[in-house]
Amino acid sequence: MIGLIAATAAGAAARDRLAAVWPDRTRVYEGPVPDAVRAAFAECEQLVCFLATGAVVRLVAPLLHDKASDPGVVCVDEGGRFAVSLVGGHGGGANELARAVGEALGAEPVVTTATDAAGLPGLDTLGLPVEGNVAAVSRALLDGEAVALRAEVGWPLPPLPVADEGSYTIRVTDRLVEPGEREAVLRPPTLVVGVGASKGAPVDEVLGLVEDTLREAGLSAASVAELATVDAKAGEEGIVEAARLFGVPLVTYAAGKLARVEVPNPSDAPLAAVGTPSVAEAAALVGGGELLVPKRKSAALPAMVTCAVVRRPGRGRLAVVGLGPGARDLLTPRAKAELRRASVLVGLDQYVDQIRDLLRPGTRVLESGLGAEEERARTAVAEARRGQAVALIGSGDAGVYAMASPALAEASDDIDVVGVPGVTAALAAGAILGAPLGHDHVSISLSDLHTPWEVIERRVRAAAEADIVVTFYNPRSRGRDWQLPKALAILAEHREPATPVGIVRNASRADESSRLTTLAALDPATVDMMTVVTVGNTATREIAGRMVTPRGYRWQEEAR
């Protein structure tokens, strides 16, 4: 039982909302607050107090006995914005309660005990059905006990702090198993059930065949990802209804596509009826995988339904994540979510350092030094192919002079790829300088490591002639010092010596600096590899110390 205590009208309103969500699990304690807290503390396993944390600390302090038996206490502020796990985070279940209350009231759960703060995912929040002794295994994870992962099928899981050996296990399987005392079973959606049916086949016959087939093959219905059939059967009542009752989507394919799938048991009847020699086997196998159960017919006479079961290969996931220029608040929430979802992180060591605190315990970090780009890309793709959830990180935007291209050049269509955009250096610098990118602009890398200088020079010349604002990336390093002056000289053939130039070093990082100068006055020695250089066009002005490139219409007015 959860005791609920409130003092003010606002608190009581939130309390009543919670009581309405959990009518059977909650009891409202009215009357003077100190008496209510004492009574609830004695009678309930857990308390939710819609009171200030300070007040609750004073009230429960004299009542505390030991953390194994004390009730868990959660405080919710009057605005209903936060659900704070105050006492009994683990033993009293207050951490879990804070999360549940947060979900019920739309409040942010606040949990401060170490393992939870590190963001250990609950086994029931991984997006997969879970069976067995979930509570015991979750507790073992929280308590830092050795938990072994036994993955019988590959599936991209979020990171879990697991070991090779342990007295507790998390099993990842689509087979019917009897979970042990200290075992939780995760059900990845690996099974595709192909179904064929004659016109008017009853739903019971479809459902019965699918269920019997799975059971006899020792496979779990919880791992069925979808039912699959031929387009002509997209409206076949029995199949549609069976998929609905199973709670999985029905996927259909063109007969011509199914006809091209190689199957062990083709036959003439479906060829005549719908134009493919196989429906059940072909529809199950069309996306690839292993045929676990070849075509079977239902026991009814005459049999109207066939089915076949395929285990599809676990599809790995590669997220290409831009971290932004450096500052934590320029890292997008989506990037953060991807970092926490990944079980394998691949990146340059200095970028890994930038976000290491965000990673979940158990994340495998594969970091390497400068260079080694191709190798990082290959590693990331290879891990995804092994069925892992991989995040490949880069500073700024990972697609701008960075890892996305080499990685996607390696990747075939057997993995899912997700891109998360980041704030690239040119934009971070632009915001610091003012509004230099207010009209057409281009980025040019001056690194001739991967690009011949003639090509770079041709592009600089084109930008110069077209009067486009230019941001130079990789502008100057110890071994590459003549390229920047050369590029500026080309621009100077088409722009005034007084054209504004912005130099930004370490944008949004601790030692950020920026300077506004001109094409004629720029000292290349002030530029290094931590810097971007933005050169204005012929309309760019310095206004109140800021670099401003007018938008087209004002520009036209000025020209008139």
Ligand code: SAH
């Ligand atoms: N993917 C990155 C760019 C990688 S190329 C992005 O989108 O920003 C590396 C070059 O980017 C550096 O030589 C420098 O010119 C520029 N750069 C990256 N981060 C920067 C920052 N915080 N401040 C200034 N320049 C930066």
